[in-house]
Amino acid sequence: MSSFSGIWVPLVTPFHQGEIDFPALQALSTHLLKQGIDGVVVCGTTGEAPTLSKDEQLQVLDAVLEIIPGHQVVMGLSGTHLPTVSGMLEAILQRPVAGILLPAPYYIRPSQAALVAWFTELADRSSVPIILYNVPYRTGIHLELDTLRQLATHPKIVAIKDCGGSLELTLSLIADGQLDVLCGEDAQIFSTLCHGGTGAIAASAHLFPEKFVNLIQQIKMNDLSGARQTFFSLLPMMRLMFTAPNPAAIKYALSLDGLLHNELRAPLLPAPENVERAVRNHLNQYSR
Numbered sequence: 001m002s003s004f005s006g007i008w009v010p011l012v013t014p015f016h017q018g019e020i021d022f023p024a025l026q027a028l029s030t031h032l033l034k035q036g037i038d039g040v041v042v043c044g045t046t047g048e049a050p051t052l053s054k055d056e057q058l059q060v061l062d063a064v065l066e067i068i069p070g071h072q073v074v075m076g077l078s079g080t081h082l083p084t085v086s087g088m089l090e091a092i093l094q095r096p097v098a099g100i101l102l103p104a105p106y107y108i109r110p111s112q113a114a115l116v117a118w119f120t121e122l123a124d125r126s127s128v129p130i131i132l133y134n135v136p137y138r139t140g141i142h143l144e145l146d147t148l149r150q151l152a153t154h155p156k157i158v159a160i161k162d163c164g165g166s167l168e169l170t171l172s173l174i175a176d177g178q179l180d181v182l183c184g185e186d187a188q189i190f191s192t193l194c195h196g197g198t199g200a201i202a203a204s205a206h207l208f209p210e211k212f213v214n215l216i217q218q219i220k221m222n223d224l225s226g227a228r229q230t231f232f233s234l235l236p237m238m239r240l241m242f243t244a245p246n247p248a249a250i251k252y253a254l255s256l257d258g259l260l261h262n263e264l265r266a267p268l269l270p271a272p273e274n275v276e277r278a279v280r281n282h283l284n285q286y287s288r
């Protein structure tokens with residue numbers, strides 16, 4: 001049985017005049033949950049986690065946990081200073097979360113052996129499952145297949161959010177069957193699921209979440225032609241959402257529906273006008 005499967009939305013963090021907009025965060029959480037998603041990730045990349053203080057990250061988590069049951073909430077945890085990261089882990093574990101999404105320490109580019117030591121140390125300290133987050137274009141370092149296989153033997157390491165960009169790696173992990181493979185590159189969701197991935201953590205699923213949920217159902221039911229149709233109907237939107245640094249386009253799209261203010265924290269900026277125009281034109285085709 002998979003521990004992590006289906007559609008998980010890495011929540012944006014709404015801001016208003018520089019502060020976290022908690023009412024908007026909770027309204028968005030309610031809205032997404034109603035669409036049948038399997039869960040949310042708080043303080044992932046899309047949540048602009050590095051622009052939040054540790055206290056703010058915990059406040060965001062607490063606000064989401066008031067709306068979404070803990071078994072449907074995963075918390076992102078990143079950093080490079082082990083005592084700080086461990087302290088944050090301890091604080092998170094005082095809350096009822098389903099798991100922790102853990103990327104490699106960014107910027108430092110440690111060896112694979114050092115990565116094994118880092119993840120093992122944190123997994124040893126965790127009472128909840130760990131989802132490895134392989135996102136080399138953000139952290140600067142790849143989690144290689146041997147490293148992942150070694151980490152997969154840890155009882156607390158159960159899944160991977162796969163943004164590694166290597167089909168070979170994805171196929172090997174799925175064939176191994178040791179980790180739940182969650183697609184982390186939205187445009188690869190159809191192929192990952194068809195190959196046997198268990199689900200996706202997809203930022204673009206903020207929009208049309210019900211269609212993403214339907215895609216999972218269609219694949220489960222072996223309705224491949226239906227699933228293909230659903231996927232290709234979503235693909236232009238998925239592509240559009242990453243034409244500006246994430247989550248700028250998503251926040252703009254959600255602001256059009258009145259779900260939040262179109263505000264990001266430095267060093268991110270709102271999407272440029274040409275992206276906003278393309279998002280508007282695209283969404284105008286749908287009555288939502």
Ligand SMILES: O=C(O)C1=N[C@H](C(=O)O)C[C@H](O)C1
Nearest residue numbers: 010044045046201202203246
């Ligand atoms: O926040 C996330 O989790 C995601 N982040 C990716 C990224 O921008 O690096 C995109 C993915 O859809 C989910």
